[in-house]
Structure formats: structure tokens, C-alpha cells
Amino acid sequence: xxxxxxxxxxxxxxxxxxxxxxxxxxxxxxxxxxxxxxxxxxxxxxxxxxxxxxxxxxxxxxxxxxxxxxxxxxxxxxxxxxxxxxxxxxxxxxxxxxxxxxxxxxxxxxxxxxxxxxxxxxxxxxxxxxxxxxxxxxxxxxxxxxxxxxxxxxxxxxxxxxxxxxxxxxxxxxxxxxxxxxxxxxxxxxxxxxxxxxxxxxxxxxxxxxxxxxxxxxxxxxxxxxxxxxxxxxxxxxxxxxxxxxxxxxxxxxxxxxxxxxxxxxxxxxxxxxxxxxxxxxxxxxxxxxxxxxxxxxxxxxxxxxxxxxxxxxxxxxxxxxxxxxxxxxxx
Numbered sequence: 196x197x198x199x200x201x202x203x204x205x206x207x208x209x210x211x212x213x214x215x216x217x218x219x220x221x222x223x224x225x226x227x228x229x230x231x232x233x234x235x236x237x238x239x240x241x242x243x244x245x246x247x248x249x250x251x252x253x254x255x256x257x258x259x260x261x262x263x264x265x266x267x268x269x270x271x272x273x274x275x276x277x278x279x280x281x282x283x284x285x286x287x288x289x290x291x292x293x294x295x296x297x298x299x300x301x302x303x304x305x306x307x308x309x310x311x312x313x314x315x316x317x318x319x320x321x322x323x324x325x326x327x328x329x330x331x332x333x334x335x336x337x338x339x340x341x342x343x344x345x346x347x348x349x350x351x352x353x354x355x356x357x358x359x360x361x362x363x364x365x366x367x368x369x370x371x372x373x374x375x376x377x378x379x380x381x382x383x384x385x386x387x388x389x390x391x392x393x394x395x396x397x398x399x400x401x402x403x404x405x406x407x408x409x410x411x412x413x414x415x416x417x418x419x420x421x422x423x424x425x426x427x428x429x430x431x432x433x434x435x436x437x438x439x440x441x442x443x444x445x446x447x448x449x450x451x452x453x454x455x456x457x458x459x460x461x462x463x464x465x466x467x468x469x470x471x472x473x474x475x476x477x478x479x480x481x482x483x484x485x486x487x488x489x490x491x492x493x494x495x496x497x498x499x500x501x502x503x504x505x506x507x508x509x510x511x512x513x514x515x516x517x518x519x520x521x522x523x524x525x526x527x
Contacts, residue, residue, distance in 0.1 A: 197258030
């Protein structure tokens, strides 16, 4: 640890054009990355990031940052980096994220969401055949990865959080239903997606949204991103607000199919995303001893119940979500 502190001091001394700076830890997030605010005597500041090797996606961050900036998506500016030491120095975007605006009236938040959807549309619309050679991305969504998310949900949420033991016959029926979900999601034309497109990963600098935590960018289903944002367990939306955002993106996308088909795709992908999110809350909250994540479970399971109910083709998942809601209420 002492050696690492010396390396950090050396790196900052080389790249921060000032003396007397102070480095302050920022405790946030669920990955194996450490963030610090580097405050200078003139009141300016930078963000220093040290990323680990536990999560392979972290090594993709710099390349993806440069790619996104190149297609005019707002991302943090890189000041300096050391790939061997896993150090990155970034512009400081402040502490105001989209999540921090959640209690404001919808009329005060709507435009932020419109701006964010315009930003993500640039990524979703990018021609996959034009990807730069050498750009490192996370594993593309496939039947295997979708299935892994289902197992992650059942193990870390249904089992660990809700303490439910499903019968073999119920698991078999559920797996058949979810296999159908996977097949339908895979029929949707793939796009580049952020993969963790939610309110805490969107910072607001001078009223402009800036995307962060995009190291998991990969080929996948754009509706997964829309489900992440519009069914975000960290924020509560009314059905009308969700409908407004969906219609806004639908008009940006200008698809060749109807709004009904678009909405159906959204509901199914939202259910997929919410299963992953609930699995993550259980894993991080219980196994990684980060209990704050458990506080988002009630909203997450409520959103999953709504998505599965509206999706029409997911009756077993709807039933399971309903059982989980009642089980969590009993456990309180």
C-alpha cells in the first residue's frame, strides 16, 4: 500500500501543474475501482481513478472513452493516464448526477432525460461495421450471457435475498419461458449499448449530461439500455412519464415498426435488465458487504413485476416477482 501511495504521488506530481494539492477519497459505486478528488489551492480540481484487474471491463475504459468522444457523446476528458499502473486523471465533473434530481418535479427533470436519450441514440445508431480496429469491448450479449443473468438473478436475489427455494418443476417452467425471452431479444437487431445506463451513471455539468461508467459497453439490445434508464430502480417514474420518454426515443429512432412493437420490445428487455440489477443488488449487498444496494430492492422488484405483467409473454416471471414482493414484505 505504501508503494502504491508513492506511485500515486509521483503520477500526480508529474501531471498536476501545481503544488500543495490535496487528495480526497470518493466512496461510491460497486466495482473494483477507487476514485479520488484532487483539490488544488486555486479551488480547481481533478478526478484520479485507480482501477483494478478483478473486472476485465475496466481495461476497456480509456479506449471506449475516446471512441465515444469521437462520435460526439459527452464523456469525461482524460488529462493523463498510466496503463501499467492503472491510473487515469480526469476532468472533475462535480457531484451532481441525474439521480440527485429525482425529487424535482417532472417539468424540471424532463429536459435532462431528453438530452440523455439524444446522447445514447448516437451510440445506438452507430454502424457496427464501422467500429475502429482494436477497440476493446466487453463480451457481446448472446444466449449464454442472457442465461447467465437469469442464473445470477435466481441465485443472488431469489435465493439469497428472498430466501426462496423453487421446486425443480417451477424452475423448469421458468427456464423455458426465459429461453423464449432470450430468443426474442436476440431477434432484435444488435446495437452498441452502454449496459449500465442509469441515473447514477449520468453526471450533470453546467446543465449538460455526461455519461460515465461505460466500460461495459458492448454489442447488445438497445432496449436493454432503455429499460435501464426508464425502469431505473434508483428513481420513481409515473407510467405517464415513462410513456413520454419511450415516445420521445421512438421518434428519435424513427423505426420501421409500430410503437406497439417498440413498446413490447422495451418491456421484455426491461424485465431482462431488472433481473440483472436485482441479482447485482443481492450480490453487492450481501456478498460484497455493500448494504446500500439492498435499499433499492423494493423499487427494483416492483418495476420487474410491472414489466413482466405488461410484457404478456412472461407469466411465470410475473408470478415469481409477485411471490418475491410478498416474501420480502414478510421478511421485514
